């Protein structure tokens with residue numbers, strides 16, 4: 001195994017600690033005078049938005065843009081881009097969950113782009129670097145603050161995929177566990193299982209390196225030890241969970257993912273099940289599928305968790321009230337789901353080479369009970 005990936009990127013500055021989101025605008029002042037703050041509904045509802053905007057020691061000219069909710073789409077991105085260009089923003093700050101961060105990130109990356117977002121969603125390279133992106137997550141889950149991709153859905157084609165470019169990486173990350181204080185219980189569960197899945201898939205990816213393994217194993221350990229506690233209300237578990245999510249994000253950005261993320265997108269666009277929910281219910285089957293191929297890594301993770309990995313995952317799914325959303329449902333467009341899964345970017349990094357029969361087996365487990 002290589003020590004380092006052939007290439008890896010890390011955010012320029014990462015601030016860690018409760019209350020540090022108040023430093024967001026002071027930090028952003030180094031990147032320009034005009035900024036757009038992208039956020040979700042809850043930030044305004046819980047009074048965090050005015051606190052951020054009031055802490056403006058740099059005399060920045062700020063505007064705010066609220067994501068109305070739901071999984072982010074290219075239509076959302078087009079509206080956000082128009083607002084950011086109209087404001088003549090020098091930087092985009094995203095404070096929110098994965099959807100908000102992915103939108104803010106894509107907006108910053110495509111700020112100077114010559115083509116419409118659809119072109120980059122189809123794989124076109126970004127010709128001109130965008131503007132600075134700063135990220136402060138309010139959920140412990142997607143790892144979006146650590147990665148160079150933005151997952152967006154094209155409503156017209158039902159395609160859910162990433163815009164991926166090195167230029168999308170956040171320059172500034174603020175990991176403030178206080179931002180998780182109002183996170184709904186369902187979101188804690190779904191985001192947490194997404195983060196856990198991402199860390200496992202990076203740790204066992206065929207592109208794993210010593211560095212991504214260090215990050216991924218620590219992420220698994222932090223998330224495994226704190227997810228249920230935070231779900232049950234232990235606020236002290238928020239920071240380790242947030243750190244686990246970030247480290248998992250860094251690791252999968254280096255090592256990529258696996259079959260769970262490969263099958264999630266084709267299922268999400270057909271069944272509209274939240275991403276983290278899908279990850280959680282797919283994970284135990286994917287671990288079974290890969291167990292023989294990952295060698296000592298299964299035992300290594302179990303040792304770090306202090307418990308057998310599959311036993312912990314099954315326990316978490318019960319504890320977080322995440323039974324399969326597919327049980328009893330009809331499987332639609334099976335051949336298309338299989339084809340899209342086998343061809344997915346994430347599936348190609350899976351430790352076991354995934355065949356159509358493997359995906360069919362996984363679908364049987366998900367839909368058959």
Ligand SMILES: [Fe+2]
Nearest residue numbers: 142194198261
């Ligand atoms: Fe994910």
